[in-house]
């Protein structure tokens with residue numbers, strides 16, 4: 533059936549063949565059980581007809597624009613599995629680009645979107661007149677953001693920003709504006725960050741990781757090694773009231789999944805309190821992948837600013853925000869906004885997803901521990917190749933002694949249909965990363981660990 537807006541018609545001259553392949557791909561993914569799919573990971577699925585993928589020549593280079601030959605990009609996905617355009621079956625071990633909290637097209641969330649659309653929820657609208665789901669989401673985030681009985685709760689959400697980068701830039705602007713209001717105008721504010729941070733692709737946070745040399749911002753950045761308590765104390769002792777803000781990601785998914793320790797973050801919190809700096813935790817990676825929703829709650833922290841994104845809407849259109857105190861709500865509307873960010877439907881999905889997290893909290897907690905134990909056991913069993921297990925819960929890394937082993941291991945995993953990532957592009961980085969979606973169970977983790985073991989035994993290069 534080809535309706536006016538069918539894929540067949542809308543996807544150009546090759547639309548009919550692409551749509552047929554997608555349909556056959558979904559049929560395959562829907563018909564198989566998880567064990568059935570696991571048995572076939574890495575294989576070509578012949579029941580899906582071959583087709584000519586749309587070329588990427590009109591895309592920018594960093595998106596594969598100059599790639600030669602037929603592409604092998606994403607065809608269709610269901611849950612934790614997806615098929616590529618060349619019809620190979622993959623187990624997605626990184627939840628897409630770390631945002632697909634419940635995997636691809638979770639049936640309950642898709643059904644909720646259809647029902648909500650019928651009931652009048654819109655995808656987006658003008659941010660001056662937010663629809664009910666966005667407003668209610670702000671209340672729910674405030675609720676999840678505070679331990680019961682907190683005396684100084686985070687009571688406001690700067691919502692309505694589309695991507696995490698805009699949210700990070702908003703949090704940084706808040707730190708700088710609060711500093712400007714409370715300190716001597718001539719003092720240059722200092723922002724303390726951790727080496728290997730990634731707080732998005734806005735220029736302002738990119739200054740915090742040393743980018744754009746020569747285009748100097750009007751603040752100074754001090755970069756510390758994560759978990760080095762002495763340098764943290766020394767920095768705050770030296771600069772004290774000149775420090776406007778401190779930044780950390782609880783698990784540094786952009787630096788080998790280094791887990792920033794609870795004690796270190798508690799010390800940072802004390803230092804911030806004593807000096808008047810605002811502590812910002814970037815929970816774009818860690819948030820929502822938690823039985824307690826936000827990791828700082830599990831760690832017993834009380835930051836001043838919390839950046840939320842990615843898992844918040846489980847990959848159903850981005851929506852991000854900054855959780856904060858009302859007293860720090862110092863930005864005007866157009867100081868930090870995405871005009872695509874009023875996002876009622878994504879907010880509705882976020883509410884449904886929070887409901888799922890609450891219902892599955894015990895299982896999420898147990899599986900996070902299961903993954904940690906599994907990765908630790910690999911390191912114990914292969915000490916000649918593996919240096920350490922990194923991360924916490926679902927956010928996991930395996931650090932190799934040799935960068936070539938990390939690269940070879942990840943290449944072989946890709947060949948075998950396991951989509952993982954590797955950090956090996958900076959001096960000393962040699963870690964393979966996974967971040968399974970919350971649909972994962974022990975069976976999936978066991979499969980992953982078995983494949984890892986097999987490769988580690990065989991040799992990784």
Ligand SMILES: Cc1ncc(COP(=O)(O)O)c(C=O)c1O
Nearest residue numbers: 695696697730731732814816817
């Ligand atoms: C820790 C962290 N902060 C900020 C961002 C930026 O988010 P976005 O890509 O949605 O702009 C990311 C994205 O990966 C991230 O991992």
